[in-house]
Amino acid sequence: MKLAHISDIHILSLGGHGLRAFLNKRLAGGANILLNRRANYKNEVAFALVDDMNSRGGFDHVCITGDLTSLALKAEFEIAGELLAKLRGGPPGVSLIPGNHDFYTRGSEREKSFETAFGHFMKSDVDLGVDARFPYLHVRGDAAIIGLSTGLATGLLFAYGVLGEAQLGGLERALSHPSTQGKARVVLIHHPPVKTTKFLRGGRSLRDAGALGEILKAHGAELVLHGHEHEDLAYDIPGQDGAAIPVRGVPSASYVGRHAYRHARYHIYQLERQGGAARPTLVSREVRSYQAAGGGFADVEAVPLGVEALRT
Ligand SMILES: [Fe+2]
Ligand SMILES: [Fe+2]
Incomplete structure:
Protein backbone atom coordinates (compact mmCIF):
# COMPACT_ATOMS: atom_id res chain seq x y z
CA MET A 1 0.00 0.00 0.00
CA GLY A 15 -11.29 36.91 -5.17
CA GLY A 16 -14.07 39.44 -4.94
CA HIS A 17 -13.19 40.27 -1.33
CA GLY A 18 -11.88 43.65 -0.40
CA LEU A 19 -9.14 44.15 2.11
CA ARG A 20 -11.68 44.29 4.93
CA ALA A 21 -12.54 40.59 4.71
CA PHE A 22 -9.12 39.51 5.88
CA LEU A 23 -7.84 42.57 7.69
CA ASN A 24 -10.46 42.00 10.33
CA LYS A 25 -8.35 39.06 11.42
CA ARG A 26 -5.65 40.87 12.16
CA LEU A 27 -4.06 43.68 10.43
CA ALA A 28 -0.52 42.54 11.04
CA GLY A 29 -1.15 38.87 10.29
CA GLY A 30 -3.08 39.57 7.12
CA ALA A 31 -0.68 42.08 5.65
CA ASN A 32 2.34 39.96 6.53
CA ILE A 33 0.91 36.86 5.04
CA LEU A 34 -0.04 38.62 1.87
CA LEU A 35 3.41 40.04 1.28
CA ASN A 36 5.24 36.80 2.07
CA ARG A 37 2.83 34.44 0.47
CA ARG A 38 2.44 36.29 -2.79
CA ALA A 39 6.20 36.03 -3.29
CA ASN A 40 6.85 32.52 -2.02
CA TYR A 41 3.72 30.41 -2.43
CA LYS A 42 2.22 29.93 -5.87
CA ASN A 43 -1.18 28.48 -6.65
CA GLU A 44 0.05 27.33 -10.05
CA VAL A 45 2.82 25.27 -8.44
CA ALA A 46 0.22 23.34 -6.42
CA PHE A 47 -1.63 22.67 -9.68
CA ALA A 48 1.61 21.49 -11.32
CA LEU A 49 2.19 19.22 -8.33
CA VAL A 50 -1.23 17.61 -8.76
CA ASP A 51 -0.56 17.19 -12.50
CA ASP A 52 2.68 15.40 -11.61
CA MET A 53 0.88 13.14 -9.16
CA ASN A 54 -1.78 12.31 -11.73
CA ASP A 67 -3.72 24.59 5.48
CA LEU A 68 -5.36 24.31 2.10
CA THR A 69 -5.99 28.07 2.15
CA SER A 70 -4.08 31.13 3.35
CA LEU A 71 -6.78 33.42 4.70
CA ALA A 72 -9.80 31.07 4.71
CA LEU A 73 -11.51 33.22 2.11
CA LYS A 74 -14.32 31.92 -0.08
CA ALA A 75 -12.30 32.37 -3.27
CA GLU A 76 -9.49 30.29 -1.77
CA PHE A 77 -11.82 27.44 -0.84
CA GLU A 78 -13.15 27.49 -4.40
CA ILE A 79 -9.70 27.26 -5.98
CA ALA A 80 -8.63 24.57 -3.49
CA GLY A 81 -11.82 22.68 -4.43
CA GLU A 82 -10.88 22.90 -8.13
CA LEU A 83 -7.42 21.59 -7.30
CA LEU A 84 -8.73 18.61 -5.36
CA ALA A 85 -11.30 17.84 -8.04
CA LYS A 86 -8.38 17.26 -10.40
CA LEU A 87 -6.88 14.53 -8.23
CA ARG A 88 -7.32 11.16 -9.85
CA GLY A 89 -9.25 8.80 -7.65
CA GLY A 90 -11.79 11.39 -6.51
CA PRO A 91 -13.10 11.75 -2.95
CA PRO A 92 -12.79 7.99 -2.08
CA GLY A 93 -9.07 8.27 -2.85
CA VAL A 94 -8.43 11.24 -0.55
CA SER A 95 -8.33 11.77 3.23
CA LEU A 96 -8.26 15.41 4.16
CA ILE A 97 -8.02 17.46 7.37
CA PRO A 98 -7.96 21.22 8.06
CA GLY A 99 -5.11 23.37 9.35
CA ASN A 100 -5.06 26.60 11.34
CA HIS A 101 -5.18 28.75 8.21
CA ASP A 102 -8.44 27.14 7.15
CA PHE A 103 -10.05 28.80 10.18
CA TYR A 104 -8.10 32.01 9.83
CA THR A 105 -11.07 34.24 10.51
CA ARG A 106 -13.76 33.76 13.12
CA GLY A 107 -16.26 34.12 10.27
CA SER A 108 -14.83 31.10 8.46
CA GLU A 109 -14.95 29.10 11.69
CA ARG A 110 -18.53 30.14 12.40
CA GLU A 111 -19.69 29.47 8.86
CA LYS A 112 -17.90 26.11 8.74
CA SER A 113 -16.38 27.06 5.38
CA PHE A 114 -13.95 24.16 5.46
CA GLU A 115 -16.57 21.52 6.18
CA THR A 116 -18.88 22.95 3.54
CA ALA A 117 -16.14 22.89 0.90
CA PHE A 118 -14.57 19.53 1.74
CA GLY A 119 -17.05 17.52 3.82
CA HIS A 120 -17.21 14.85 1.11
CA PHE A 121 -13.53 14.04 1.73
CA MET A 122 -14.08 13.56 5.46
CA LYS A 123 -17.01 11.16 5.92
CA SER A 124 -16.22 8.52 8.51
CA ASP A 125 -16.66 4.89 7.47
CA VAL A 126 -17.75 3.98 10.99
CA ASP A 127 -19.52 5.70 13.87
CA LEU A 128 -16.88 6.69 16.42
CA GLY A 129 -19.41 8.07 18.89
CA VAL A 130 -18.54 11.73 18.38
CA ASP A 131 -21.03 14.47 17.54
CA ALA A 132 -18.58 16.36 15.39
CA ARG A 133 -16.83 15.61 12.11
CA PHE A 134 -13.55 14.61 13.76
CA PRO A 135 -12.04 12.20 14.18
CA TYR A 136 -13.12 10.21 11.15
CA LEU A 137 -11.92 6.80 10.06
CA HIS A 138 -11.24 5.75 6.47
CA VAL A 139 -10.41 2.11 5.91
CA ARG A 140 -8.65 1.91 2.55
CA GLY A 141 -6.73 -1.19 1.47
CA ASP A 142 -4.14 -2.00 4.13
CA ALA A 143 -4.53 1.34 5.90
CA ALA A 144 -6.95 2.64 8.53
CA ILE A 145 -6.64 6.41 8.23
CA ILE A 146 -7.76 8.57 11.15
CA GLY A 147 -8.34 12.27 10.46
CA LEU A 148 -8.07 14.82 13.29
CA SER A 149 -8.71 18.56 13.37
CA THR A 150 -6.52 20.92 15.37
CA GLY A 151 -7.69 24.07 13.59
CA LEU A 152 -9.38 26.97 15.31
CA ALA A 153 -9.42 30.73 14.91
CA THR A 154 -6.56 31.88 17.12
CA GLY A 155 -5.70 35.31 18.38
CA LEU A 156 -3.43 37.82 16.77
CA LEU A 157 -0.30 36.24 15.30
CA PHE A 158 -0.88 32.85 16.92
CA ALA A 159 -1.13 29.57 15.09
CA TYR A 160 -1.51 27.01 17.83
CA GLY A 161 -3.81 24.01 17.68
CA VAL A 162 -6.08 22.12 20.06
CA LEU A 163 -7.68 18.68 19.78
CA GLY A 164 -9.90 18.76 22.87
CA GLU A 165 -11.26 15.94 25.00
CA ALA A 166 -14.06 14.82 22.70
CA GLN A 167 -11.69 14.30 19.79
CA LEU A 168 -9.09 12.57 21.95
CA GLY A 169 -11.81 10.17 23.13
CA GLY A 170 -12.82 9.52 19.53
CA LEU A 171 -9.18 8.89 18.63
CA GLU A 172 -8.92 6.21 21.32
CA ARG A 173 -12.00 4.49 19.93
CA ALA A 174 -10.67 4.77 16.36
CA LEU A 175 -7.27 3.28 17.22
CA SER A 176 -8.91 0.23 18.83
CA VAL A 194 4.97 16.97 20.00
CA LYS A 195 5.54 20.05 22.09
CA THR A 196 7.53 22.49 20.00
CA THR A 197 9.60 24.71 22.22
CA LYS A 198 11.84 26.32 19.65
CA PHE A 199 11.74 30.10 19.61
CA LEU A 200 8.87 31.27 17.41
CA ARG A 201 7.58 27.72 17.16
CA GLY A 202 6.19 27.46 20.70
CA GLY A 203 3.22 29.73 19.95
CA ARG A 204 2.46 27.60 16.91
CA SER A 205 2.33 24.25 18.63
CA LEU A 206 -0.35 21.77 19.65
CA ARG A 207 -1.65 22.66 23.11
CA ASP A 208 -2.66 19.11 24.05
CA ALA A 209 0.30 17.29 22.51
CA GLY A 210 0.92 15.64 25.90
CA ALA A 211 -2.52 14.03 26.05
CA LEU A 212 -2.24 12.96 22.41
CA GLY A 213 1.14 11.35 23.12
CA GLU A 214 -0.32 9.35 26.01
CA ILE A 215 -3.09 7.96 23.81
CA LEU A 216 -0.73 7.06 20.99
CA LYS A 217 1.58 5.36 23.46
CA ALA A 218 -1.26 3.37 25.03
CA HIS A 219 -2.90 2.23 21.77
CA GLY A 220 -0.08 2.43 19.23
CA ALA A 221 -0.21 3.63 15.63
CA GLU A 222 1.84 2.72 12.59
CA LEU A 223 2.37 6.22 11.14
CA VAL A 224 1.57 9.86 12.00
CA ASP A 241 4.89 -1.76 24.40
CA GLY A 242 8.11 0.11 23.68
CA ALA A 243 7.51 0.28 19.93
CA ALA A 244 8.26 3.52 18.08
CA ILE A 245 5.69 5.36 15.98
CA PRO A 246 7.20 7.02 12.89
CA VAL A 247 6.12 10.65 12.41
CA ARG A 248 6.58 12.39 9.07
CA GLY A 249 6.11 16.01 8.07
CA VAL A 250 6.05 17.25 4.48
CA PRO A 251 6.86 20.81 3.30
CA TYR A 266 4.90 15.39 -2.09
CA HIS A 267 6.00 12.24 -0.36
CA ILE A 268 4.96 8.67 -1.09
CA TYR A 269 5.15 6.25 1.84
CA GLN A 270 5.15 2.51 1.36
CA LEU A 271 3.46 0.40 4.04
CA GLU A 272 4.17 -3.31 4.05
CA ARG A 273 3.55 -6.24 6.35
CA GLN A 274 6.94 -7.54 7.47
CA GLY A 275 7.16 -11.27 8.21
CA GLY A 276 4.47 -12.30 10.66
CA ALA A 277 3.76 -8.79 11.89
CA ALA A 278 0.18 -8.07 12.94
CA ARG A 279 -0.01 -4.88 10.87
CA PRO A 280 1.76 -3.29 7.89
CA THR A 281 4.42 -0.74 8.82
CA LEU A 282 6.35 2.01 7.07
CA VAL A 283 9.19 0.62 4.94
CA SER A 284 10.22 3.46 2.62
CA ARG A 285 9.42 6.86 1.21
CA GLU A 286 9.88 8.63 -2.10
CA VAL A 287 10.14 12.41 -2.52
CA ARG A 288 9.02 14.36 -5.60
CA SER A 289 10.17 17.97 -5.40
CA TYR A 290 9.68 21.14 -7.43
CA GLN A 291 12.66 22.04 -9.59
CA ALA A 292 13.33 25.78 -9.82
CA ALA A 293 14.98 25.28 -13.20
CA GLY A 294 12.25 24.19 -15.59
CA GLY A 295 9.44 24.31 -13.07
CA GLY A 296 8.70 20.58 -13.15
CA PHE A 297 8.90 17.95 -10.41
CA ALA A 298 11.65 15.34 -10.03
CA ASP A 299 12.67 12.55 -7.66
CA VAL A 300 15.08 13.84 -5.03
CA GLU A 301 17.11 12.28 -2.25
CA ALA A 302 16.12 14.53 0.62
CA VAL A 303 17.51 14.37 4.15
CA PRO A 304 14.72 15.09 6.62
CA LEU A 305 15.15 17.12 9.81
CA GLY A 306 14.75 15.39 13.18
CA VAL A 307 12.57 16.35 16.12
CA GLU A 308 15.35 18.59 17.44
CA ALA A 309 14.39 21.03 14.66
CA LEU A 310 11.18 21.60 16.63
CA ARG A 311 12.62 21.51 20.12
CA THR A 312 15.93 23.28 20.28
FE1 LIG B 1 0.97 26.09 6.74
FE1 LIG C 1 -0.39 25.56 9.83
Missing part, protein backbone atom coordinates in the same frame (compact mmCIF):
# COMPACT_ATOMS: atom_id res chain seq x y z
CA LYS A 2 1.36 3.42 -0.94
CA LEU A 3 0.14 6.70 0.52
CA ALA A 4 0.87 10.06 -1.07
CA HIS A 5 1.21 12.93 1.43
CA ILE A 6 0.74 16.60 0.61
CA SER A 7 0.17 19.53 2.93
CA ASP A 8 0.01 23.28 3.39
CA ILE A 9 -1.20 24.05 -0.12
CA HIS A 10 -1.93 27.63 0.98
CA ILE A 11 -4.03 28.73 -1.96
CA LEU A 12 -4.09 32.53 -1.88
CA SER A 13 -6.83 34.54 -3.55
CA LEU A 14 -8.71 37.61 -2.46
CA SER A 55 0.62 11.58 -14.54
CA ARG A 56 3.01 9.47 -12.45
CA GLY A 57 0.59 7.65 -10.18
CA GLY A 58 2.33 5.06 -8.03
CA PHE A 59 0.17 5.52 -4.94
CA ASP A 60 -3.13 4.12 -3.72
CA HIS A 61 -4.45 7.00 -1.63
CA VAL A 62 -3.75 10.68 -0.95
CA CYS A 63 -3.47 12.20 2.55
CA ILE A 64 -3.71 16.00 2.86
CA THR A 65 -2.77 17.46 6.24
CA GLY A 66 -4.33 20.92 6.26
CA HIS A 177 -11.88 -0.07 16.44
CA PRO A 178 -12.40 -3.62 15.07
CA SER A 179 -12.28 -2.33 11.48
CA THR A 180 -8.63 -1.30 12.00
CA GLN A 181 -7.60 -4.86 12.85
CA GLY A 182 -4.63 -5.97 10.76
CA LYS A 183 -4.38 -2.51 9.13
CA ALA A 184 -1.69 0.14 9.39
CA ARG A 185 -3.24 2.87 11.55
CA VAL A 186 -2.27 6.20 9.98
CA VAL A 187 -3.09 9.33 11.97
CA LEU A 188 -3.44 12.65 10.11
CA ILE A 189 -2.92 15.81 12.17
CA HIS A 190 -2.00 19.30 11.00
CA HIS A 191 0.25 20.29 13.92
CA PRO A 192 3.25 18.14 14.90
CA PRO A 193 2.20 15.74 17.69
CA LEU A 225 1.53 12.41 9.17
CA HIS A 226 1.54 16.17 9.74
CA GLY A 227 2.16 19.52 8.07
CA HIS A 228 2.22 23.04 9.56
CA GLU A 229 5.99 23.43 9.82
CA HIS A 230 6.61 23.55 6.06
CA GLU A 231 9.66 21.34 6.63
CA ASP A 232 10.71 17.82 5.72
CA LEU A 233 10.62 16.15 9.14
CA ALA A 234 11.13 12.54 10.26
CA TYR A 235 11.22 11.39 13.88
CA ASP A 236 9.70 8.80 16.20
CA ILE A 237 7.42 9.09 19.20
CA PRO A 238 6.80 6.34 21.79
CA GLY A 239 4.24 3.70 20.83
CA GLN A 240 2.67 0.67 22.45
CA SER A 252 4.28 23.07 1.65
CA ALA A 253 2.84 21.95 -1.70
CA SER A 254 3.20 25.44 -3.21
CA TYR A 255 6.41 26.96 -1.76
CA VAL A 256 8.98 28.18 -4.29
CA GLY A 257 10.96 30.62 -2.14
CA ARG A 258 14.70 30.79 -1.63
CA HIS A 259 15.02 27.65 0.54
CA ALA A 260 15.31 24.83 -2.00
CA TYR A 261 15.14 22.17 0.75
CA ARG A 262 11.60 23.34 1.49
CA HIS A 263 10.42 23.55 -2.10
CA ALA A 264 6.98 22.26 -3.02
CA ARG A 265 6.84 18.50 -2.86
Whole structure:
Protein backbone atom coordinates (compact mmCIF):
# COMPACT_ATOMS: atom_id res chain seq x y z
CA MET A 1 0.00 0.00 0.00
CA LYS A 2 1.36 3.42 -0.94
CA LEU A 3 0.14 6.70 0.52
CA ALA A 4 0.87 10.06 -1.07
CA HIS A 5 1.21 12.93 1.43
CA ILE A 6 0.74 16.60 0.61
CA SER A 7 0.17 19.53 2.93
CA ASP A 8 0.01 23.28 3.39
CA ILE A 9 -1.20 24.05 -0.12
CA HIS A 10 -1.93 27.63 0.98
CA ILE A 11 -4.03 28.73 -1.96
CA LEU A 12 -4.09 32.53 -1.88
CA SER A 13 -6.83 34.54 -3.55
CA LEU A 14 -8.71 37.61 -2.46
CA GLY A 15 -11.29 36.91 -5.17
CA GLY A 16 -14.07 39.44 -4.94
CA HIS A 17 -13.19 40.27 -1.33
CA GLY A 18 -11.88 43.65 -0.40
CA LEU A 19 -9.14 44.15 2.11
CA ARG A 20 -11.68 44.29 4.93
CA ALA A 21 -12.54 40.59 4.71
CA PHE A 22 -9.12 39.51 5.88
CA LEU A 23 -7.84 42.57 7.69
CA ASN A 24 -10.46 42.00 10.33
CA LYS A 25 -8.35 39.06 11.42
CA ARG A 26 -5.65 40.87 12.16
CA LEU A 27 -4.06 43.68 10.43
CA ALA A 28 -0.52 42.54 11.04
CA GLY A 29 -1.15 38.87 10.29
CA GLY A 30 -3.08 39.57 7.12
CA ALA A 31 -0.68 42.08 5.65
CA ASN A 32 2.34 39.96 6.53
CA ILE A 33 0.91 36.86 5.04
CA LEU A 34 -0.04 38.62 1.87
CA LEU A 35 3.41 40.04 1.28
CA ASN A 36 5.24 36.80 2.07
CA ARG A 37 2.83 34.44 0.47
CA ARG A 38 2.44 36.29 -2.79
CA ALA A 39 6.20 36.03 -3.29
CA ASN A 40 6.85 32.52 -2.02
CA TYR A 41 3.72 30.41 -2.43
CA LYS A 42 2.22 29.93 -5.87
CA ASN A 43 -1.18 28.48 -6.65
CA GLU A 44 0.05 27.33 -10.05
CA VAL A 45 2.82 25.27 -8.44
CA ALA A 46 0.22 23.34 -6.42
CA PHE A 47 -1.63 22.67 -9.68
CA ALA A 48 1.61 21.49 -11.32
CA LEU A 49 2.19 19.22 -8.33
CA VAL A 50 -1.23 17.61 -8.76
CA ASP A 51 -0.56 17.19 -12.50
CA ASP A 52 2.68 15.40 -11.61
CA MET A 53 0.88 13.14 -9.16
CA ASN A 54 -1.78 12.31 -11.73
CA SER A 55 0.62 11.58 -14.54
CA ARG A 56 3.01 9.47 -12.45
CA GLY A 57 0.59 7.65 -10.18
CA GLY A 58 2.33 5.06 -8.03
CA PHE A 59 0.17 5.52 -4.94
CA ASP A 60 -3.13 4.12 -3.72
CA HIS A 61 -4.45 7.00 -1.63
CA VAL A 62 -3.75 10.68 -0.95
CA CYS A 63 -3.47 12.20 2.55
CA ILE A 64 -3.71 16.00 2.86
CA THR A 65 -2.77 17.46 6.24
CA GLY A 66 -4.33 20.92 6.26
CA ASP A 67 -3.72 24.59 5.48
CA LEU A 68 -5.36 24.31 2.10
CA THR A 69 -5.99 28.07 2.15
CA SER A 70 -4.08 31.13 3.35
CA LEU A 71 -6.78 33.42 4.70
CA ALA A 72 -9.80 31.07 4.71
CA LEU A 73 -11.51 33.22 2.11
CA LYS A 74 -14.32 31.92 -0.08
CA ALA A 75 -12.30 32.37 -3.27
CA GLU A 76 -9.49 30.29 -1.77
CA PHE A 77 -11.82 27.44 -0.84
CA GLU A 78 -13.15 27.49 -4.40
CA ILE A 79 -9.70 27.26 -5.98
CA ALA A 80 -8.63 24.57 -3.49
CA GLY A 81 -11.82 22.68 -4.43
CA GLU A 82 -10.88 22.90 -8.13
CA LEU A 83 -7.42 21.59 -7.30
CA LEU A 84 -8.73 18.61 -5.36
CA ALA A 85 -11.30 17.84 -8.04
CA LYS A 86 -8.38 17.26 -10.40
CA LEU A 87 -6.88 14.53 -8.23
CA ARG A 88 -7.32 11.16 -9.85
CA GLY A 89 -9.25 8.80 -7.65
CA GLY A 90 -11.79 11.39 -6.51
CA PRO A 91 -13.10 11.75 -2.95
CA PRO A 92 -12.79 7.99 -2.08
CA GLY A 93 -9.07 8.27 -2.85
CA VAL A 94 -8.43 11.24 -0.55
CA SER A 95 -8.33 11.77 3.23
CA LEU A 96 -8.26 15.41 4.16
CA ILE A 97 -8.02 17.46 7.37
CA PRO A 98 -7.96 21.22 8.06
CA GLY A 99 -5.11 23.37 9.35
CA ASN A 100 -5.06 26.60 11.34
CA HIS A 101 -5.18 28.75 8.21
CA ASP A 102 -8.44 27.14 7.15
CA PHE A 103 -10.05 28.80 10.18
CA TYR A 104 -8.10 32.01 9.83
CA THR A 105 -11.07 34.24 10.51
CA ARG A 106 -13.76 33.76 13.12
CA GLY A 107 -16.26 34.12 10.27
CA SER A 108 -14.83 31.10 8.46
CA GLU A 109 -14.95 29.10 11.69
CA ARG A 110 -18.53 30.14 12.40
CA GLU A 111 -19.69 29.47 8.86
CA LYS A 112 -17.90 26.11 8.74
CA SER A 113 -16.38 27.06 5.38
CA PHE A 114 -13.95 24.16 5.46
CA GLU A 115 -16.57 21.52 6.18
CA THR A 116 -18.88 22.95 3.54
CA ALA A 117 -16.14 22.89 0.90
CA PHE A 118 -14.57 19.53 1.74
CA GLY A 119 -17.05 17.52 3.82
CA HIS A 120 -17.21 14.85 1.11
CA PHE A 121 -13.53 14.04 1.73
CA MET A 122 -14.08 13.56 5.46
CA LYS A 123 -17.01 11.16 5.92
CA SER A 124 -16.22 8.52 8.51
CA ASP A 125 -16.66 4.89 7.47
CA VAL A 126 -17.75 3.98 10.99
CA ASP A 127 -19.52 5.70 13.87
CA LEU A 128 -16.88 6.69 16.42
CA GLY A 129 -19.41 8.07 18.89
CA VAL A 130 -18.54 11.73 18.38
CA ASP A 131 -21.03 14.47 17.54
CA ALA A 132 -18.58 16.36 15.39
CA ARG A 133 -16.83 15.61 12.11
CA PHE A 134 -13.55 14.61 13.76
CA PRO A 135 -12.04 12.20 14.18
CA TYR A 136 -13.12 10.21 11.15
CA LEU A 137 -11.92 6.80 10.06
CA HIS A 138 -11.24 5.75 6.47
CA VAL A 139 -10.41 2.11 5.91
CA ARG A 140 -8.65 1.91 2.55
CA GLY A 141 -6.73 -1.19 1.47
CA ASP A 142 -4.14 -2.00 4.13
CA ALA A 143 -4.53 1.34 5.90
CA ALA A 144 -6.95 2.64 8.53
CA ILE A 145 -6.64 6.41 8.23
CA ILE A 146 -7.76 8.57 11.15
CA GLY A 147 -8.34 12.27 10.46
CA LEU A 148 -8.07 14.82 13.29
CA SER A 149 -8.71 18.56 13.37
CA THR A 150 -6.52 20.92 15.37
CA GLY A 151 -7.69 24.07 13.59
CA LEU A 152 -9.38 26.97 15.31
CA ALA A 153 -9.42 30.73 14.91
CA THR A 154 -6.56 31.88 17.12
CA GLY A 155 -5.70 35.31 18.38
CA LEU A 156 -3.43 37.82 16.77
CA LEU A 157 -0.30 36.24 15.30
CA PHE A 158 -0.88 32.85 16.92
CA ALA A 159 -1.13 29.57 15.09
CA TYR A 160 -1.51 27.01 17.83
CA GLY A 161 -3.81 24.01 17.68
CA VAL A 162 -6.08 22.12 20.06
CA LEU A 163 -7.68 18.68 19.78
CA GLY A 164 -9.90 18.76 22.87
CA GLU A 165 -11.26 15.94 25.00
CA ALA A 166 -14.06 14.82 22.70
CA GLN A 167 -11.69 14.30 19.79
CA LEU A 168 -9.09 12.57 21.95
CA GLY A 169 -11.81 10.17 23.13
CA GLY A 170 -12.82 9.52 19.53
CA LEU A 171 -9.18 8.89 18.63
CA GLU A 172 -8.92 6.21 21.32
CA ARG A 173 -12.00 4.49 19.93
CA ALA A 174 -10.67 4.77 16.36
CA LEU A 175 -7.27 3.28 17.22
CA SER A 176 -8.91 0.23 18.83
CA HIS A 177 -11.88 -0.07 16.44
CA PRO A 178 -12.40 -3.62 15.07
CA SER A 179 -12.28 -2.33 11.48
CA THR A 180 -8.63 -1.30 12.00
CA GLN A 181 -7.60 -4.86 12.85
CA GLY A 182 -4.63 -5.97 10.76
CA LYS A 183 -4.38 -2.51 9.13
CA ALA A 184 -1.69 0.14 9.39
CA ARG A 185 -3.24 2.87 11.55
CA VAL A 186 -2.27 6.20 9.98
CA VAL A 187 -3.09 9.33 11.97
CA LEU A 188 -3.44 12.65 10.11
CA ILE A 189 -2.92 15.81 12.17
CA HIS A 190 -2.00 19.30 11.00
CA HIS A 191 0.25 20.29 13.92
CA PRO A 192 3.25 18.14 14.90
CA PRO A 193 2.20 15.74 17.69
CA VAL A 194 4.97 16.97 20.00
CA LYS A 195 5.54 20.05 22.09
CA THR A 196 7.53 22.49 20.00
CA THR A 197 9.60 24.71 22.22
CA LYS A 198 11.84 26.32 19.65
CA PHE A 199 11.74 30.10 19.61
CA LEU A 200 8.87 31.27 17.41
CA ARG A 201 7.58 27.72 17.16
CA GLY A 202 6.19 27.46 20.70
CA GLY A 203 3.22 29.73 19.95
CA ARG A 204 2.46 27.60 16.91
CA SER A 205 2.33 24.25 18.63
CA LEU A 206 -0.35 21.77 19.65
CA ARG A 207 -1.65 22.66 23.11
CA ASP A 208 -2.66 19.11 24.05
CA ALA A 209 0.30 17.29 22.51
CA GLY A 210 0.92 15.64 25.90
CA ALA A 211 -2.52 14.03 26.05
CA LEU A 212 -2.24 12.96 22.41
CA GLY A 213 1.14 11.35 23.12
CA GLU A 214 -0.32 9.35 26.01
CA ILE A 215 -3.09 7.96 23.81
CA LEU A 216 -0.73 7.06 20.99
CA LYS A 217 1.58 5.36 23.46
CA ALA A 218 -1.26 3.37 25.03
CA HIS A 219 -2.90 2.23 21.77
CA GLY A 220 -0.08 2.43 19.23
CA ALA A 221 -0.21 3.63 15.63
CA GLU A 222 1.84 2.72 12.59
CA LEU A 223 2.37 6.22 11.14
CA VAL A 224 1.57 9.86 12.00
CA LEU A 225 1.53 12.41 9.17
CA HIS A 226 1.54 16.17 9.74
CA GLY A 227 2.16 19.52 8.07
CA HIS A 228 2.22 23.04 9.56
CA GLU A 229 5.99 23.43 9.82
CA HIS A 230 6.61 23.55 6.06
CA GLU A 231 9.66 21.34 6.63
CA ASP A 232 10.71 17.82 5.72
CA LEU A 233 10.62 16.15 9.14
CA ALA A 234 11.13 12.54 10.26
CA TYR A 235 11.22 11.39 13.88
CA ASP A 236 9.70 8.80 16.20
CA ILE A 237 7.42 9.09 19.20
CA PRO A 238 6.80 6.34 21.79
CA GLY A 239 4.24 3.70 20.83
CA GLN A 240 2.67 0.67 22.45
CA ASP A 241 4.89 -1.76 24.40
CA GLY A 242 8.11 0.11 23.68
CA ALA A 243 7.51 0.28 19.93
CA ALA A 244 8.26 3.52 18.08
CA ILE A 245 5.69 5.36 15.98
CA PRO A 246 7.20 7.02 12.89
CA VAL A 247 6.12 10.65 12.41
CA ARG A 248 6.58 12.39 9.07
CA GLY A 249 6.11 16.01 8.07
CA VAL A 250 6.05 17.25 4.48
CA PRO A 251 6.86 20.81 3.30
CA SER A 252 4.28 23.07 1.65
CA ALA A 253 2.84 21.95 -1.70
CA SER A 254 3.20 25.44 -3.21
CA TYR A 255 6.41 26.96 -1.76
CA VAL A 256 8.98 28.18 -4.29
CA GLY A 257 10.96 30.62 -2.14
CA ARG A 258 14.70 30.79 -1.63
CA HIS A 259 15.02 27.65 0.54
CA ALA A 260 15.31 24.83 -2.00
CA TYR A 261 15.14 22.17 0.75
CA ARG A 262 11.60 23.34 1.49
CA HIS A 263 10.42 23.55 -2.10
CA ALA A 264 6.98 22.26 -3.02
CA ARG A 265 6.84 18.50 -2.86
CA TYR A 266 4.90 15.39 -2.09
CA HIS A 267 6.00 12.24 -0.36
CA ILE A 268 4.96 8.67 -1.09
CA TYR A 269 5.15 6.25 1.84
CA GLN A 270 5.15 2.51 1.36
CA LEU A 271 3.46 0.40 4.04
CA GLU A 272 4.17 -3.31 4.05
CA ARG A 273 3.55 -6.24 6.35
CA GLN A 274 6.94 -7.54 7.47
CA GLY A 275 7.16 -11.27 8.21
CA GLY A 276 4.47 -12.30 10.66
CA ALA A 277 3.76 -8.79 11.89
CA ALA A 278 0.18 -8.07 12.94
CA ARG A 279 -0.01 -4.88 10.87
CA PRO A 280 1.76 -3.29 7.89
CA THR A 281 4.42 -0.74 8.82
CA LEU A 282 6.35 2.01 7.07
CA VAL A 283 9.19 0.62 4.94
CA SER A 284 10.22 3.46 2.62
CA ARG A 285 9.42 6.86 1.21
CA GLU A 286 9.88 8.63 -2.10
CA VAL A 287 10.14 12.41 -2.52
CA ARG A 288 9.02 14.36 -5.60
CA SER A 289 10.17 17.97 -5.40
CA TYR A 290 9.68 21.14 -7.43
CA GLN A 291 12.66 22.04 -9.59
CA ALA A 292 13.33 25.78 -9.82
CA ALA A 293 14.98 25.28 -13.20
CA GLY A 294 12.25 24.19 -15.59
CA GLY A 295 9.44 24.31 -13.07
CA GLY A 296 8.70 20.58 -13.15
CA PHE A 297 8.90 17.95 -10.41
CA ALA A 298 11.65 15.34 -10.03
CA ASP A 299 12.67 12.55 -7.66
CA VAL A 300 15.08 13.84 -5.03
CA GLU A 301 17.11 12.28 -2.25
CA ALA A 302 16.12 14.53 0.62
CA VAL A 303 17.51 14.37 4.15
CA PRO A 304 14.72 15.09 6.62
CA LEU A 305 15.15 17.12 9.81
CA GLY A 306 14.75 15.39 13.18
CA VAL A 307 12.57 16.35 16.12
CA GLU A 308 15.35 18.59 17.44
CA ALA A 309 14.39 21.03 14.66
CA LEU A 310 11.18 21.60 16.63
CA ARG A 311 12.62 21.51 20.12
CA THR A 312 15.93 23.28 20.28
FE1 LIG B 1 0.97 26.09 6.74
FE1 LIG C 1 -0.39 25.56 9.83
